Amino acid sequence: MAEKLRIVLAATPAYREMVFAPEVVARLEALGEVVVLDDPGDADALRAALPGTDVLITSWGAAPLTADVLDRADRLTLIAHSASSVKHFVTDEVFRRGLRLTQAGQAMALPVAEVSLAFTLSMLHRIQRFDHAMHAGAWRDDVPPQHGLTASRIGVVGASRTGVEYIRMVVALGAEVVVYDPYLTDDRARELGVRRTDLDDLLRTSRVVALHAPTLPETHHMIGARELALMPDGAALVNTARSWLVDMSALLNELRSGRLDAALDVFDEEPLPADSPFRGLPNVLLMPHQAAATVECYFEMGEITTDEIERHASGRPLQYELTEAALTRMG
Template sequence: MAEKLRMVLAATPAYREMVFAPESTARLEALGDVVVLDDPGDAGALTAALPGTDVLITSWGATPLTAAVLDHADRLRLIAHSASSVKHFVTEEVFRRGLRITQAGQAMAEPVAEVSLAFTLSLLHRIQRFDHAMRDGAWRDAVPPQHGLTASRIGVVGASRTGVEYIRMLVALRAAEVVVYDPYLTDERAVELGVRRTSLDELLRTSRVVALHAPTLPETHHLIGARELALMPDGASLVNTARSWLVDTAALLDEVRSGRIDAALDVFDEEPLPPDDPFRALPNVLLTPHQAAATVECYLDMGKITVNEIERHATGRPLQYELTEAALHQMA
């Protein structure tokens, strides 16, 4: 039988209720003692709770794990992040001390891919344009031609975990062709996914819809700028459920203002999006408030994944979603 663990769960009451269902909480308690901290950003409270702790469970707003904090982690072996990105709190000290990290971001891949697919279908059928026109009193307002998915080439920038889920959905719905730009995607993996690898420029020139699923890295900042947007054919569309970091927002605004291309956006440089932001008034732009992953099931799956990983750790099995220092530099 596995040795009983001492675990610290640093998450607000609202977050715990949303992510850790009674079943997940019971599974945690079966593994050992759970100490709960209501403020995940309180470094003092975390420092005081760390001595004797085997597993730290983090959440949104986690305090940075600096040397001063980790000096008190005399037994800590695993950091289980119950959300996605760990970049805001994981420091080099974590890896220097040989601590293992896992995260629950896989839970977000499917719902974000679903929203990306919903955006894609809406843009192909000009639903956002018709919605705006009808609210303004029009009936069949003139719009660019509508197209079906089975007659459209879709370009995917980034075969990330979300990108892969999106690709699978496109292939299942019989998109005419799916092309992918990703420097890390191998030919073998492309064949397995049923896609064709291509350059970014060719993807932009030939795709009816371009969907962004690349990570936030120095080399992906404004990956899609004025030059790249100009390559997109008239009537094409851009989907961004990843990060606004990937797109030059000013250049995109110029393009969609012209009416030449359409866009669907879930992420923005400034959030919440200001009430007077010009994107709000454009009939060819579909907007959602950074909620692509916010399904009830996604949040509960984050809790399940977290508990699964801690159980694997407790029983000496390999972690399913462990992050290495190298992998961390290739993710959002």
């Protein structure tokens, strides 16, 4: 590499410790000067740091990259987001100025898929219902029939990064899998060992429906009262994606009836209020938006970010580059 880079890392001390292992920091320092900003949301500090900067590493709570901020970026060529979604801070100015953009969301795909699989198995075996009954003092309780994964059709809404990891797991364990995703091709479906179908058919015929679709205008409340009514008695909904996808009021009505089960890691209001009716339902398994929160996932985010910067510095293609067109299809 002919010239050393100036890299600005905008992340809190706690985030840096969680994501950037010492050996990864050493790799960044080998690329050039690393300037640290402790408050990623401080636009004034970012503006002051950008002149002469080649690479900007962003994190949770990043300041929006407006024209006013980017006017100071006289050498900037790459924005490397060390987490997943960039929609809260990336503006049209980024692409208008020809800046390249990458992110580390791939690190989250595997742990979230693992939680989705754990949710799926719990739903099929009614673990959440038995757990609730035993905590209440019962030995057994009246629950819907239990089922095995290999005897069940699993419906996946969205062949996203996480959706694909989840599909690979449930297919490997012997489940029949159907997928609804308007961007999934027949060739790709065959490669994954699944069958494409429409949303209504998926809902009518699946024992567990796992949501892995992105947050887009067209996916808002894609699972509403009509769609939930299509699901057969005893079926279950698994959501480790975003509550944006589900009409949560309609879901609550179905869950209160006891007709469906659900496993949820995401909610309209977070943290979930202490008096939320979801908390008291025996047919609901809850997690506090922590599906991706493994030690390994966080360190992999730092590794991916550093890999991408090294690729950029050596003129190699980025592995996880985001184009403006691709961003419109991502949550």
